Amino acid sequence: MRLRRFRVRAFRCIHDSGYITVGDLAAFVGRNESGKTTILQALTLLNKDEMVSDLDLCDELTDELKSEIKLTEGEFDLNENERELLEEKFPNLSIKKIIIFRTNKNPQIQYDFIDSEFSTKKDTIFKSWKNLTDDLKNFVEIIPNHVSKQLDTEFFESSMPIDKETFSVKLNTLNKTILDAASQEPQVISEWKDLYDQIMDNFDSVFVSNKKRKELEKFILDTLHPRFVYFSDYKKILGNINLNEYLKDPTTSDVGGIEYLEEFDRAETVKNLLYLAELEIGELKNASSSPSKLIKLLSTSNKKLTARLNPSWKGEPIHVELRLNPGNILSVVISDVHKDGTITNTGLLNRRAEGFKWIFSFIVNFAAETQKAELNEAILLLDEPARNLHPTQQRGIS
DSSP, rough: EEEEEEEEETTTEEEEEOOEOOOOOOOOOOOOTHHHHHHHHHHGGGGGTTOOOOGGGGGTOOOGSSSSEEEEEEEOOOOOOHHHHHHHHHHTEEOOOEEEEEEESEEEOOEEEEEEOOTTTOTTTTTTHHHHHHHHHHHHHHHHHOHHHTTTOOOGGGSSSOHHHHHHHHHHHHHHHHHHHHTHHHHHHHHHHHHHHHHHTTTHHHHHHHHHHHHHHHHHHIIOOEEEEEEEEGGGGOEEEHHHHHHHHHSSTTHHHHHHHHHTHHHHHHHHHHHHOOOOOOHHHHHHOOHHHHHHHHHHHHHHHHHHHHHOOSSEEEEEEEETTTTTEEEEEEEEEEETTTTEEEGGGSSSSSHHHHHHHHOOOOOHHHHHGGGGGGGGEESSGTTTHHHHHHHHHH
């Protein structure tokens, strides 16, 4: 998917960003503390496994947050491959754009569908529930206040349908309340009966469509949902990784001081490094007692790691070698590979320039995250890359 525009509301310092249109490459330029980082981190709320913390909600919009607000919403174009996958699974519809959003009231990611072209069957997957609830809301808005204030309307104010049985019970309750509260309002009773009959006539089709929509949303969530990957310089790793520290539980009492906590922030990069190398700590420990097994294990892992990093590396290729040293220290050794096949400049990662270490850590995370993501695509959110990235790597990203 390609993000084309987005909006952030009531998230940390941002009241309402308005709709921001973006292309395949976009840059946010502004003063310090103006909200650039917040904008990037708000977009990660569109990841399907992300959670919203109460501390992330803007404390200056308390009244607005009593209602359901779309904290982050993004409008996405589907590429040709994604459209073909959808049409193969759901042959009666064609979708080109999807809106993905997360609210302050619903912990689940949600979808809206726009500019949808349907086949001659004219399936009503995306219209039935919305039309039904819009009609109910419009009716409540035009009836006298002394009637409307007695009604429980919460069950049809959600953007997502509730189950058929619950809706039936609540609709019958609403019907009885309106007939009692508006007993002296013949015009209200007449209009309500017309609407009620219309709802009942279309009742089954509404929830058949709802079932189809849920199937569609599950397919998108499992197969096509985009992935946002946020990068900052806190993920930078150095040349030697203390595996004992890496394996520690940060919640234990002997964690240590601030220095350890800062190091622990790099655990995600270490995890992705091992993921790319297909190297498990357990098998590394088991092989450490046998030099021949250890050499074979690390040799295989190093080949996989190098092969997976180089496609994203700009400039001459590199060779990456992991070495296990006494004290359970895993060293990251980097070499330059030249066009004639010669290998030079072999040494620990921490001997390289700061920019090199940052881009190496960045590409480790980038390669791992994109391999984990469906369709091998990810939307990168780079926080102040100019501080650390070499010009060659900046050109490569763009």
